[in-house]
Amino acid sequence: MKVNKWFILLAALSLVLFMSGCGKSSGTAGGEQSVLDGGAGDNATELSYWTFVELHGKHFEKMLGKWNAANPDRQIKLNVTVMPYDDMHNKLSIALQTGTGAPDIADIELGKFPDFLKGTPQLEPLNDVIDPYRDTLVKSRVDLYSKDGVNYGIPTHVGASVAFYNTEILQEAGVDYTQIITWDDFKKAGIQVYEKTGKSMGTADTSATWQESMLLAQQGADFTDEQGNPKVNSPEMAKALTILKDLQDNNVIATIAGGQPDTEEAYGEFNSGKYATAFMPLWMMSRYTNYMSDLSGKIAIAPIPVIEPGMPRSVGGGGTGTVVTKTAKDIQLAKDFLAFAKLSEDANIEIWNTLGFDPVNMNVWSMQDVTHNPDNEFVKYFINNPFDVLNEIKDEIKLIKSVPASPTINNVLNTVTLNEIFEDGKDIQQALDDAQKQIEQELK
Amino acid sequence: MIKRFLYSQKVAPYVFVLPFVLVFAIFWVYPLLSSFQMSFQQITLGQDSSFVGLDNYSKLLTDTVFLKAVVNSAVYMVLTLVILIPFPMLFAVLINNRLMWGREFFKSSFFFPALTSVVVAGTIFRLMFGEMEGSLINSVLGLFGLEPVKFLKGQTTGFIALLSLATWRWTGVNMLYFLSGLKSIPDDYYEAASIDGASSFQKFTRITMPLLKPVTIYVLTISIYAGLAMFIESMMLWNGNNSPKNIGLTIVGYLYRQGIEKNNLGYAAAVGIVLLLITMIINLTQLAFTGLFKKED
Numbered sequence: 001m002k003v004n005k006w007f008i009l010l011a012a013l014s015l016v017l018f019m020s021g022c023g024k025s026s027g028t029a030g031g032e033q034s035v036l037d038g039g040a041g042d043n044a045t046e047l048s049y050w051t052f053v054e055l056h057g058k059h060f061e062k063m064l065g066k067w068n069a070a071n072p073d074r075q076i077k078l079n080v081t082v083m084p085y086d087d088m089h090n091k092l093s094i095a096l097q098t099g100t101g102a103p104d105i106a107d108i109e110l111g112k113f114p115d116f117l118k119g120t121p122q123l124e125p126l127n128d129v130i131d132p133y134r135d136t137l138v139k140s141r142v143d144l145y146s147k148d149g150v151n152y153g154i155p156t157h158v159g160a161s162v163a164f165y166n167t168e169i170l171q172e173a174g175v176d177y178t179q180i181i182t183w184d185d186f187k188k189a190g191i192q193v194y195e196k197t198g199k200s201m202g203t204a205d206t207s208a209t210w211q212e213s214m215l216l217a218q219q220g221a222d223f224t225d226e227q228g229n230p231k232v233n234s235p236e237m238a239k240a241l242t243i244l245k246d247l248q249d250n251n252v253i254a255t256i257a258g259g260q261p262d263t264e265e266a267y268g269e270f271n272s273g274k275y276a277t278a279f280m281p282l283w284m285m286s287r288y289t290n291y292m293s294d295l296s297g298k299i300a301i302a303p304i305p306v307i308e309p310g311m312p313r314s315v316g317g318g319g320t321g322t323v324v325t326k327t328a329k330d331i332q333l334a335k336d337f338l339a340f341a342k343l344s345e346d347a348n349i350e351i352w353n354t355l356g357f358d359p360v361n362m363n364v365w366s367m368q369d370v371t372h373n374p375d376n377e378f379v380k381y382f383i384n385n386p387f388d389v390l391n392e393i394k395d396e397i398k399l400i401k402s403v404p405a406s407p408t409i410n411n412v413l414n415t416v417t418l419n420e421i422f423e424d425g426k427d428i429q430q431a432l433d434d435a436q437k438q439i440e441q442e443l444k
Numbered sequence: 445m446i447k448r449f450l451y452s453q454k455v456a457p458y459v460f461v462l463p464f465v466l467v468f469a470i471f472w473v474y475p476l477l478s479s480f481q482m483s484f485q486q487i488t489l490g491q492d493s494s495f496v497g498l499d500n501y502s503k504l505l506t507d508t509v510f511l512k513a514v515v516n517s518a519v520y521m522v523l524t525l526v527i528l529i530p531f532p533m534l535f536a537v538l539i540n541n542r543l544m545w546g547r548e549f550f551k552s553s554f555f556f557p558a559l560t561s562v563v564v565a566g567t568i569f570r571l572m573f574g575e576m577e578g579s580l581i582n583s584v585l586g587l588f589g590l591e592p593v594k595f596l597k598g599q600t601t602g603f604i605a606l607l608s609l610a611t612w613r614w615t616g617v618n619m620l621y622f623l624s625g626l627k628s629i630p631d632d633y634y635e636a637a638s639i640d641g642a643s644s645f646q647k648f649t650r651i652t653m654p655l656l657k658p659v660t661i662y663v664l665t666i667s668i669y670a671g672l673a674m675f676i677e678s679m680m681l682w683n684g685n686n687s688p689k690n691i692g693l694t695i696v697g698y699l700y701r702q703g704i705e706k707n708n709l710g711y712a713a714a715v716g717i718v719l720l721l722i723t724m725i726i727n728l729t730q731l732a733f734t735g736l737f738k739k740e741d
Contacts, residue, residue, distance in 0.1 A: 093704065093707055118488050257574065257576050265575075269576070414686065415687065415688060415690055416688075419597065438509070441506070
């Protein structure tokens with residue numbers, strides 16, 4: 001009988017232990033973790049930071065050392081967790097929704113940002129820490145991460161879109177990229193490249209809308225109307241896609257593995273010299289230096305072609321807003337540090353040095369010693385200096401709005417519509433009308 | 445008092461069953477009831493939820509993407525049944541045959557894929573079926589002078605990749621079920637049949653297949669459920685939940701897209717309830733049809 005008693009006790013104990021285990025959170029978010037102390041002392045506050053770009057952590061590491069040196073009584077240790085793009089946004093969304101487990105600071109990508117602004121945002125307003133720097137920043141980039149005049153995110157870069165030309169291929173075909181002003185010029189050059197080398201001049205993107213954004217911005221249009229309602233079957237959009245489809249039909253551009261230039265498969269295709277051009281925001285530079293080392297010394301940066309001369313030659317593309325969550329341990333500290341790490345002039349210089357992004361403080365754009373530093377890896381990699389191009393187009397950088405409908409618009413265009421047009425050859429207007437219908441249905 | 449309580453023959457069984465009942469109630473019944481309730485609500489991030497009646501369900505009825513997901517899941521389920529029941533059964537019979545050499549080797553090598561993480565397997569299959577000339581399948585096609593195929597961009601070719609993954613992964617598991625079923629068939633039956641002059645084919649159709657029926661029904665039931673609930677395979681093969689033209693979108697994938705990616709938890713709950721209904725209806729019909737609910741003689 002004694003055994004039975006012990007057995008019952010054990011069973012009861014294990015049940016209690018099991019049940020008590022249910023309420024505990026595991027405390028880790030998965031992904032790659034590292035604690036940056038930046039020379040902080042024992043009294044430092046530990047803040048957690050989630051991101052989906054490993055490089056962003058590097059930038060924060062630099063700025064953390066500077067912050068801790070300048071603020072001995074408000075030192076910080078930063079616990080950085082890097083997770084894949086979808087994973088991080090999904091986890092953050094659940095953590096904010098349930099009110100537990102969210103980090104103090106997080107990166108939210110532009111395409112996902114509107115989802116986090118629904119209802120009452122579970123993010124801290126950042127106006128007070130942005131205000132001191134506001135005059136030096138590109139207004140449109142700050143406004144991207146706002147709702148009703150309240151700023152919830154701090155931008156990282158302008159993301160001016162440019163053309164990246166592989167000059168080796170162009171020389172082989174006898175094409176001078178500096179003479180490409182309009183899409184017609186691009187088409188002529190592309191036909192020549194295809195005839196001489198059998199290679200594609202550019203890509204027909206099926207899983208991203210960078211190219212459509214560029215062509216819409218040139219026509220002063222957007223994916224949405226003034227009220228933020230979807231408008232993807234507009235004449236401007238049809239014109240944009242007709243231009244691109246015509247390029248594809250003439251073998252100037254071709255679909256690429258991965259669906260767009262910013263994917264692993266596409267890096268490989270570019271690196272082996274199968275495509276001569278990528279039209280992308282400036283941050284694509286870091287992908288060249290990191291993943292396409294074979295092309296070092298061969299890539300030139302230039303303004304993107306326009307439909308007619310005189311049209312704006314760039315549009316801000318992509319972006320990351322860094323936020324402070326409502327559940328942050330020390331909200332004021334997190335906000336002050338964030339402003340210091342991303343908005344100060346020093347921070348903007350480091351954003352260029354470490355990340356190769358075009359900083360939102362445009363004063364940096366004209367600092368010759370910073371932008372033309374011969375030791376900078378980006379200056380070394382490209383044939384011409386990125387800032388020579390940026391300064392040439394700096395008054396022409398348009399904006400595509402990010403509104404609550406944007407995630408749905410992107411999803412429909414990038415999974416269905418662009419594939420139908422470039423892979424199946426579906427009628428453009430028909431594909432766009434279907435997309436409009438689908439988007440409206442999903443937003444109902 | 446406590447002693448009497450614990451030693452009571454009436455109470456003790458309940459105490460021992462309690463852990464299971466609790467787990468069942470907390471992790472199954474409660475979430476189910478709660479998602480049923482959620483399916484009638486509009487839930488937004490950080491907001492109070494509000495009841496919207498049947499709105500979520502009426503929206504589902506006209507949702508073409510959801511319809512696409514249902515069709516994809518159904519087609520996938522049917523095709524996995526067509527592949528993953530007859531072939532494993534055949535392999536099990538072959539391996540069970542005493543004349544077969546290397547039985548243990550085949551058994552373990554067929555089972556091995558089931559031990560591999562679906563995340564790893566899915567990633568490898570994605571690379572194998574990549575659209576570049578150098579990816580495995582395309583380079584094999586190249587040997588025969590065929591042009592590279594964009595496998596993961598077409599409906600049919602995408603499903604070929606998806607089904608290859610399922611076949612590679614689950615053949616061994618189903619084969620083991622059938623093998624265990626075969627072990628329970630007495631040799632006497634086959635001996636008697638041999639004496640009566642039955643051919644191998646006759647023995648297979650008249651003895652093996654009927655006696656394997658309970659195992660077959662079991663495999664059928666779990667395969668229907670697994671087919672309809674498939675998600676990770678598709679997610680890994682297309683490197684995310686968004687496949688071109690939604691060719692790989694499944695019902696669970698759509699639930700994930702709505703609930704987690706788009707923060708529309710009420711709508712996602714409705715998707716989940718519909719999935720539960722579809723699975724229940726198909727499985728109960730199938731079980732009734734195969735005679736599982738009939739009284740045993």
